[in-house]
Amino acid sequence: MHPPLPSQRYLSTRGGSYDLPFEEVVLKGLASDGGLFIPEDIPSITKRWGKSWLNWPYKELAVRIFSLYISQEDIPPYDLLQIVEKSYSSFRSPVVTPLVTLDEEKRLHLLELFHGETFAFKDVALQFLGNLLEYFLVRRNKDRPENEHEHLTIIGATSGDTGSAAIYGLRRKRDLSIMIMFPGGGKVSEIQEAQMTTVLDENVHSISVADGSFDTCQDFVKALFGDADINRTHKLGAVNSINWARILAQITYYFHAYSTLTKSKEFKEGDEVRFVVPTGNFGDILAGYFAKEMGLPIKLVCAVNENDILHRFWQSGYYEKKPVHGQEANGGFVEDGVKAHADGVSSNFERVLWFLAFQDSQEPTVEARRKAAGERVKKWLHELKSEGGFGVEPAILKAAKVDFESERVSDAETIATIKDVFQTKSSCPAVKTSKGTKGTVSNGGYVLDPHTAIGVAAAKRSIERAEKGTHHIALATAHPAKFSKAVEKALGGEDGFVFEDILPEELVGIKDLPRRVTEVRREDGLEGLRKLIRERVPAVGEKLQA
Numbered sequence: 001m002h003p004p005l006p007s008q009r010y011l012s013t014r015g016g017s018y019d020l021p022f023e024e025v026v027l028k029g030l031a032s033d034g035g036l037f038i039p040e041d042i043p044s045i046t047k048r049w050g051k052s053w054l055n056w057p058y059k060e061l062a063v064r065i066f067s068l069y070i071s072q073e074d075i076p077p078y079d080l081l082q083i084v085e086k087s088y089s090s091f092r093s094p095v096v097t098p099l100v101t102l103d104e105e106k107r108l109h110l111l112e113l114f115h116g117e118t119f120a121f122k123d124v125a126l127q128f129l130g131n132l133l134e135y136f137l138v139r140r141n142k143d144r145p146e147n148e149h150e151h152l153t154i155i156g157a158t159s160g161d162t163g164s165a166a167i168y169g170l171r172r173k174r175d176l177s178i179m180i181m182f183p184g185g186g187k188v189s190e191i192q193e194a195q196m197t198t199v200l201d202e203n204v205h206s207i208s209v210a211d212g213s214f215d216t217c218q219d220f221v222k223a224l225f226g227d228a229d230i231n232r233t234h235k236l237g238a239v240n241s242i243n244w245a246r247i248l249a250q251i252t253y254y255f256h257a258y259s260t261l262t263k264s265k266e267f268k269e270g271d272e273v274r275f276v277v278p279t280g281n282f283g284d285i286l287a288g289y290f291a292k293e294m295g296l297p298i299k300l301v302c303a304v305n306e307n308d309i310l311h312r313f314w315q316s317g318y319y320e321k322k323p324v325h326g327q328e329a330n331g332g333f334v335e336d337g338v339k340a341h342a343d344g345v346s347s348n349f350e351r352v353l354w355f356l357a358f359q360d361s362q363e364p365t366v367e368a369r370r371k372a373a374g375e376r377v378k379k380w381l382h383e384l385k386s387e388g389g390f391g392v393e394p395a396i397l398k399a400a401k402v403d404f405e406s407e408r409v410s411d412a413e414t415i416a417t418i419k420d421v422f423q424t425k426s427s428c429p430a431v432k433t434s435k436g437t438k439g440t441v442s443n444g445g446y447v448l449d450p451h452t453a454i455g456v457a458a459a460k461r462s463i464e465r466a467e468k469g470t471h472h473i474a475l476a477t478a479h480p481a482k483f484s485k486a487v488e489k490a491l492g493g494e495d496g497f498v499f500e501d502i503l504p505e506e507l508v509g510i511k512d513l514p515r516r517v518t519e520v521r522r523e524d525g526l527e528g529l530r531k532l533i534r535e536r537v538p539a540v541g542e543k544l545q546a
Helices: 022-028 045-049 058-069 077-088 122-141 161-170 190-197 214-225 228-233 244-262 283-293 309-316 349-360 366-387 394-403 411-423 450-465 480-491 522-536
Strands: 009-012 037-039 099-103 108-112 152-157 176-183 204-209 235-238 273-278 299-304 318-320 389-391 404-408 471-476 518-520
Touching: 009 022, 009 366, 022 122, 022 235, 022 244, 037 244, 037 349, 058 077, 058 244, 077 122, 099 244, 108 244, 108 450, 122 152, 122 161, 122 176, 122 244, 152 161, 152 214, 161 176, 161 190, 161 204, 176 190, 176 214, 176 522, 190 480, 204 214, 204 522, 214 235, 214 522, 228 235, 228 522, 244 273, 244 283, 244 471, 273 283, 273 450, 283 299, 283 349, 299 309, 299 450, 309 318, 309 394, 309 404, 349 366, 349 394, 366 389, 394 404, 404 450, 411 450, 411 480, 450 471, 450 480, 518 522
Parallel strands: 108 471, 152 176, 152 235, 176 204, 204 518, 273 299, 273 471, 299 404
Antiparallel strands: 009 037, 099 108, 318 389
């Protein structure tokens, strides 16, 4: 068996862990020093594959990309192929993530990522992650009696789509339990909440934090991972995009979308391609960053709503929960009114900061540069926690601008974009969703969800300043039926719009199904969560009594 490639070994962004295998990284989720796992190297596709990858179908492309980050010792090739087949067999589109043209003249395209079980882009990663986790646990428990099985308790926080996609990805999985926390009080959409709370499988636990935000839920998750008491009795794992497998799974659709575009009549070799990514926790666009670093010739545009911490960074070089520096990027965290991104602090940004710090380091050896990058990231994150923000050196900001641009889109612009795209029927007569998914088109007009509308609005601005002939691919991250209030607000008075036209049969009546949900409050704190986990989830070597 070949020794692992550097890209198949992992380290922590905060410098406390090195040379870890893929299996350990996936099962742990979060590094013991509080950092996030990243590969020790990013492999180049041009050196390995040339242009042959442009003709590979989605599943083959996924297997090939995953193999660059997963050693054969971690998962033998045949087993990896079976995991990929199982992960994407339930997708309603035969190509998994189809590319459609929204405006041929402006070369504006949509990458439809909502053809999975919960109608959101997160299905692409979480179906894969669920099958990975089950594979590793079943293998570990193969020769053990049932009362000695290793049991993994997945803990996650969600602002909406992650929770339902995680639950559907892990429901009924052997030796796994999942506990998802979401902010209560209507802070997630009705469909999103119903998708989480109507799953009644024994290994699924939906937790509403009645008086909390997404950041409250995320803080609870981080506190649990750092709590020696609960980790003494329960093995915890992560399902949010802090888990590296989530990022890995999403790299594939950037390559697949690009290869699809190259086969269109509008594309000429050498055309610039920009991916415009609606961004909350920075996981989706981070996958694009890895694709770019692997050799995909693209530019990335980070599209945010009024929770604009990322946009303010690109404008000012300061990453702050509340704006202090950079008058041109005035804004701050708000609970947005159209139920798009409600993420305040973007966890995955830490990963790109590490690479920027590594590239900027002047240390003489790779090992020393890695250590220096980890120290800088640790310092920045300490300042974020203790002072509410940090600033980076001009050289770091300059490097960040090489790979990314950013746009901030207001709630009003989001609603206006949904309306404008729907009304502009004549410019997109060929727009269709793939077979199997009802919705997105009503009376000839394409219907956007608010996340995707943020991306489209940002793409239209980018089109105005980009070189003529540039292709823009906006990521369509969710089905519009998941955000009925925002869509009705934008299109309720529009001639020809009927909401039932875009409601998939899988979502009809879901809000009326029986539910199981537990409510907690911020004041319950870590102790309350410990108690809840021990009541609901088996400890290591234990089986709960019914």
